[in-house]
Amino acid sequence: MNDHELYPIGDAARRSGLSVSAVRFYADTGLIEPTGLNEAGHRMYDIDAIARLELVRTLRELDTDLGEIRRLLEGGTTLHDLLTTHLEIVERQERTLRARRAVLRTLIKQGDTTAQADLMHKLVSMTDEEREQTIDDFWNDVGEDLDVPEGFVDRLRTMRPVLPADPTAAQLEAWIELADLLRNPAFRDAVRTYLQDAYSTPETRALATEPFQDFMHVSGASLIEELLAEYRAGECPRSPRAQQTVTRFMEAAAALSGTPLTPEVRNRMADGYRQVPDILRQIAEEEAISESPVYDDTHGRYVSLVALINGTATEEDHDSLPYAWIADAMSAAEPLRP
Template identity: 60%
Template sequence: MDDNETYPIGDVARRTGLSVSAIRYYSDAGVIAPTHVTEAGYRLYDVRAIARLELIRTLRDLDAGLDDIRRLLGGETSLHDLLATHLELVERQERDLRARRAVLRTLVKQGGTAAKVALMRKLVSMPDEERERLIDDFWNEVGENLDVPPGFVERLRTMRPRLPEDPTAAQLEAWIELADLVRGEEFRGAVRSWLQDTYGTFPGRRLADAPVWDFIHQEGMEIGKEVLEAYRSGLPADSPRSRELVVGMADATAGALAGGRSTAESRERLATAFLMVEEIQRSDAEENARYDATHGRYLSLVAVINGTPPDTGDDGPALFAWIAAALRASAR
């Protein structure tokens, strides 16, 4: 194309992909004027005008407004600033659409009245301070006069949702469900009842003591990962590596709880304890379902919201049986 040559509007339309009527509209709106208008009224455009029309088309495809484009072409703003501003707008719209989608999906699943629609929308748009207050109110009521070891409820309270600034639809849906649950008296009572029954008596009460709880959820978690990897790799329970891992686990447990090292006898007792847990998990479907519907549901939703989905626990009883076998092999 010759820089000085001008082209009729039909040619410009073919080169830019814009319709003739769109080019005329932009001209009449003062966005881009033709390079020359003949005496007969034909509009002609040079290559610079065509380049601007191509830019206009691109920006309009990105939903930029005519006023913003006019300011850009008039030198009142830069392309970078225009794009940055528009990106911010699009991202806000995207977040709002994700929120709407989360509300709609939840309402479709649960069924919704007008009041439910308003509630769901409120839960999604809650400021951080109000979310924190809602979770604090939940734990205040659940933990009031709960007969468990000192500080246990405060440790549970630290496991709370932190909705990110730019949440996914799944995170929003999880937050809506969790917020709706923790507001309800029935769910609060069910969680309170499960915690009392589980951690108010032996052996749960022992597990809820601060030193034991901290060990399980800190050092014990790291050791547990190695044991789980060995189990999932198909390593035989009586292999030297398996025995090494469970002895390390038993030693760490003994050190944390009794200040010593494990013995063959203590590892045998620990193996028996793991087999008891395995039997409970296999046979007590009702208790497992109760956990899944109460504190387990709270924790699983918090994990989704925080972007750290928990292990599904599918290994369950088989893993405990493997650990028990490895412990007994180490005790022989």
């Protein structure tokens, strides 16, 4: 293409990707005027005019209105600023479409009514403050008159869903399900009943105390992660590294009850870990025939949905933990003196 050559409107249209009528319209509105006229009075366009026509076509495909394009061509704004603004618009539209898709997929899956569709749209459109209030209302209701150690419910409520500014469809679907459950009185009652049954007996109240919860979710959890890393790396349970970690774990666990880590305590811990798979299977069998709310359908469902929303890994599957390996490491630890 020659820099000084002039091209008829048909060529300008073809080279810019527009129709002849569109090129004529932009000329008539003064947006992109022709460079000149030929002897027959027909409109002619040079390279610069064709390049601007091509830019107009691109911006129109991005739904840029003619007023914004005119300001750009007249020097009232820069292309960078215009594209930045439109990127923000497209991203907002994308988030809106993603939210709608999540609602539609959930409705199709559940086969819900028009009223439920309206509710789901409101759920995904909640502000951060409204989401926080929904969660607080849920835990306030669940914790009312719950006979568990002081501070236990407050610890549970610290695990909260935080929907990111640009959530995925899966995160939105998880939030819709969770928000719907949080507002459901039957779900609240089921969670309250589960927590009451699981942590109010003399045998289990200790599990809900602050020291034990701190051990389970902070210090003890960190040591278990170290043991898992060593197991996955192929460490022998009797290796110095595994022995050091498992000893620290046993010392921290024994300290919960103020018991020194003696050989007897070490052996009881090892035996306990060897029995865990059988205990878990027995619990699962009992839950399968029990009419009482179970973890996976109550608090466990809350925890798993929060993990999906927050984009964090779900808790390690109990069945996949190397209990036998940990028990062997415990048994192999050097005898400890009281």
